[in-house]
Amino acid sequence: xxxxxxxxxxxxxxxxxxxxxxxxxxxxxxxxxxxxxxxxxxxxxxxxxxxxxxxxxxxxxxxxxxxxxxxxxxxxxxxxxxxxxxxxxxxxxxxxxxxxxxxxxxxxxxxxxxxxxxxxxxxxxxxxxxxxxxxxxxxxxxxxxxxxxxxxxxxxxxxxxxxxxxxxxxxxxxxxxxxxxxxxxxxxxxxxxxxxxxxxxxxxxxxxxxxxxxxxxxxxxxxxxxxxxxxxxxxxxxxxxxxxxxxxxxxxxxxxxxxxxxxx
Numbered sequence: 001x002x003x004x005x006x007x008x009x010x011x012x013x014x015x016x017x018x019x020x021x022x023x024x025x026x027x028x029x030x031x032x033x034x035x036x037x038x039x040x041x042x043x044x045x046x047x048x049x050x051x052x053x054x055x056x057x058x059x060x061x062x063x064x065x066x067x068x069x070x071x072x073x074x075x076x077x078x079x080x081x082x083x084x085x086x087x088x089x090x091x092x093x094x095x096x097x098x099x100x101x102x103x104x105x106x107x108x109x110x111x112x113x114x115x116x117x118x119x120x121x122x123x124x125x126x127x128x129x130x131x132x133x134x135x136x137x138x139x140x141x142x143x144x145x146x147x148x149x150x151x152x153x154x155x156x157x158x159x160x161x162x163x164x165x166x167x168x169x170x171x172x173x174x175x176x177x178x179x180x181x182x183x184x185x186x187x188x189x190x191x192x193x194x195x196x197x198x199x200x201x202x203x204x205x206x207x208x209x210x211x212x213x214x215x216x217x218x219x220x221x222x223x224x225x226x227x228x229x230x231x232x233x234x235x236x237x238x239x240x241x242x243x244x245x246x247x248x249x250x251x252x253x254x255x256x257x258x259x260x261x262x263x264x
Contacts, residue, residue: 005057008086008136011035011079013066013122016043018191019141020091022216028055032087037075039065066092066118067110079125087137088126090119093159100154108155115159120166127174134178139223140167142185144231147243160185164229171228180226184219186210187233 010027014020016038024034028051036044041063048059062078064071079085093115096103123138130136142163149157167183175181188209215232222230234240253260 005031005033007032009033009035009084010087010089011037011085012089012091013037014092016040016047019189019212019216021047022212023089023091024051026216026220028057028059033057034059035062035085037062037064039063067113072118072121076121076125079122080129083133085129086135088122090122090140092118093141095156096153098153103155111155111159116162119163123166123170127170127179130179131174131177137180139182139184142183144185144187146185168228182223182227183229185229185231186215189215
């Protein structure tokens with residue numbers, strides 16, 4: 001089986017289950033070869049075998065714990081050097097439950113390492129490679145809590161606000177070099193992240209929880225349409241554009257020599 005095709009290779013982090021596994025499946029169906037990154041090597045191997053059998057693509061397994069700096073650098077190095085990689089899906093992430101004051105500092109540090117530092121360094125490595133090649137795509141998985149930080153754990157919400165801001169800035173930096181960038185902001189999605197963070201979802205949440213299949217299908221449709229920010233649950237995209245417009249109306253008055261008169 002050839003390792004080269006016209007789509008190139010998609011590197012998917014957190015690929016062993018949930019949203020990451022769905023991205024891997026959908027991208028294999030589109031003809032991408034895959035580089036699957038996650039901690040659980042056995043799950044990755046099973047997924048790799050399934051995808052290679054179903055879609056006649058290659059699906060390489062790269063076990064890596066992206067809360068570890070050495071593992072981040074190993075994956076980043078591959079992104080910098082492998083010219084076949086044409087798409088990065090930064091999906092790996094973790095959540096926390098409870099307030100910031102109640103959070104264990106080691107859990108907070110691990111969340112920031114994975115949700116912020118790993119995503120940033122992998123995006124940077126991909127941006128270098130893709131900018132030189134004049135092609136490629138970077139998909140960063142955020143969350144709607146970036147827009148509603150009062151509704152969830154402070155550290156998790158802040159990390160997802162960072163993902164949104166980084167993606168918007170990155171688009172401004174590399175968008176004119178042939179690199180496509182997208183932030184995906186899902187609402188509640190039925191994945192293992194809830195159990196891992198200690199949150200129990202009862203039946204009252206059913207109307208709010210999207211399946212990973214539907215979420216990824218919507219996100220890829222948004223990517224195909226060139227959306228910088230995709231919110232799969234949002235019925236009317238005008239609502240998002242209105243928010244952007246309101247934000248830009250602040251721009252002329254965000255920096256002046258003197259304080260506003262209302263503070264005199």
